[in-house]
Amino acid sequence: MVNVKDHGAVGDGSTDNTEAIAKAIAACPAGGSVVFDEGVYMTGSVTLKADMTLWISEKAVVRAIADNDKMQVYPEGAFTGRYITKYFLFGNQVDNLIITGGGTIDQNTTARLPGRANTSRPSILGWVDSENVTVTNVDLIHGDFWAFVPQKSDHVIIDGINLFNINKDGITPVDCHDISITNSVISSGDDAMCPKSYDSSKGIDRLVVKNLTINYTKWKGFKYGGSTKGDFTNSIIEDVAMVHTHSGLALYAMSGCNVTNIKFNRIKMNNVQTPFFIVRDAAASTETPGMKDVYISNFEIRNVYGQEGSSIQGTEQDGTVYPVKDIYFNNVSVKDFKGGLNEVPETPREFPGRYPETTVFGTFPAWGYYIRHAENVVFNNVTHDVAPEDAREAIVLEDVTGFENTAKVMPLPPEAIR
Template sequence: MPTKRYILSFIFFLLISPVFSTEYNASFFGIKSNGTTLNTTSIQKAVNFISEQGGGTLKFYVGRYLTGTIVLKPNVTIHLEEGAVLVGSTNIYDYNIDTPNCALIYGKGVDNIAIKGKGVIDGQGREVAYHLMDQIHNGILADPLDYDRPRNRRPKAIYLRECSNVRIEGITIRNAADWVQTYDQCEDMVVDGITVDSKEFWNNDGIDIVDCKNFKLLNSFIDSADDAICLKSHDASKRCENVEIRNCVARSSANGIKFGTVSAGGYKNIRIINNKVYDTFRSAFTIATPDGGMVEDILVDSLHAYNTGNPLYLRIGARWNNGRQGTINQVVIQNMYVEVAAEKPDAGYSYEGPIEDNPRNISPSGIVGLEGQPIRNVTLRNLEFVYPGGGNPNYAYRGTTQEELAAIPEMADAYPEFSQFKELPAWGFYIRHVEGIIFDNVKLRAKANEYRPALVLDDVNGYDVSGLTVEEGTNKRKKQIFVQNSKK
């Protein structure tokens, strides 16, 4: 018969043993925090075990935990306490490089998962990318090396596909070798209060939201070497739907908040509210649909941007659309304030945006459809855009005669970017192939005199510019609105 002491000891064991609790310390599985021991197998064993027990939390305390790819399993939370760092291996063969989207943390088709805490995920992206390049140059791995950077096998920090009920909270993510984090066809997902600091290699999109449904990005800071916050659509049968981006700050040597570039399916019911963008080489906000995607019901409210290359760019194209026609319809942009930089706004980034792609004079905001394929129903309300002005016709010139406007190419199959047309004939807004646009309390201000008008409308049907005011340097009586081939 068990003694009283035996019973008390057994009860104490039950209380402290992680096997019988929902929280498991990483050290219980032999996971080392010394920064040199490769923990991939031990961490994976822990994740598998917790999932098999019905779920729980794997907790990492202060230390550096070196690892390759970790594959998430259902009902598992990874919790990184303050001072805990998951460190990506610099050996490319420690990652799942035989999958299309290799990553340090990977999950496909798993539900009820989370990554939380005040700790850090450090991908060591530059170092692992250089090791990958060595393997390519030595002929061990094959890769086209676009612009002398690997096209394939660069590990992301996080890649999740077809996952549901996901939470990413509080963590800091640093230095991926590719897109920092990609959430692909995920549903019912919240990313809240995270920090991204990733400028160590090419294509460091801060966060990519791909064909997701019921997705929230909240209260986060994104500083990245490529587009900071990016919605994409890779599958023509899917789309991003019911997405909210709120209370975030973005810094980027590309675009601040962007839809595209890949846009096969489209975007519906997207709410972008109370965000800030700064030091951004390209546009503060962009919608691009060059691949047949349908864009509808978009609200941008209270976006403030400082030291940016361009305020706003909406664009329909025909690049990889396979005969399908992309659309942009029902877009409301309101309560937006932007200051455009006179100099290069991303100067000092490890990977700056390429100045050779830019025109010589400052570009206007653009809302540009295609001939016979207009952007429809755009409302601009309570906007103030401040430009440096100073466009110089002797430096580079684009006029407003019918012949000069007709000479601006359609560029339907080009990569969609505000700078794609090079010189444009307006300093504030260039609007072409649009049906239904309203300016309601919109103020355009150029600090120095310009040779161009503030606004050019070309092939626009159904416009109201009565709510537009313009200030330009010392010019007081200059004609600031130029209309061609358009009607109210």
């Protein structure tokens, strides 16, 4: 065990410990631990390394010096799009890294930097091209941009995280396989959980999210596919509670990628603008699955505050239809959708191909579910009310084949919910 104090660090809340922490990490042998005991350790960026544990004790705070020039540029972390080049804590090829201990990592952002995607806006924690990385039992607070960004990494465990990032996204896995995010709480100023892909050869596969609480977000509670160069496959998200979100579940298939075999189970939403926003973009080929085999089971939704309704949509472009297929809703209850419209809106335009937001469509011609360009959409025991009364129908179908809406519970086959 290497204590940072043995290399000159002082946990007094004012001393610049950047050099001392770097020395402690350099001195840590393979398999060893760098330890922060009780105190507030001010520092610039911290560069992590492989085969080590960063132990931040329960009463320890690793806090960024409030000077953006102290945030280091890491070219390896600048994925396609170059949204992020600065990080507070960052590692490149940091196999077998563990971050734990019960303490706090505080980026100490007192004012949001300008620009939606300004590269000077740093993330709290990230790494790239790594395997077997574990982050447990720490608080991540006061970030300026996407707070927590694992990139191009496999076999990742994230557990027991308390994340507070009022400026932008919460946890944003980018092109990761075999990653679990469990027993955590997120409050964020943008999307709370937002898996992305910027590498067409990688994508997101075998993502497991369980026991997640989203206390607050100004935008999406769970956004799957905001950037979709690679496929999103074979993942399960269950036992999630969301309070105060814009879209509860936003699921996209953009840029010709495939979103297949995704399961959402036992999810509760309260105070949400629109519960579901599911859309597939036009693709280079109609032969790819696109969006297929999506299972949405055991949802309880209360207090919908937006009037637009929810949607499940493919896209028609130049006479060719790119449908969503095999979408299963099972035991989904909404009490209540928000009504109050005296006229039925016109059919919304086709998805125009830019960044997918509900705002591109306006208000749907259904107060509940607007379904378009779809094959085999099955509703089993899906119940919903509207308040106040509304001129629209609960469900509106356009260019839909194989729609079923049954009033009795019909459990999905075991292989669909395993």
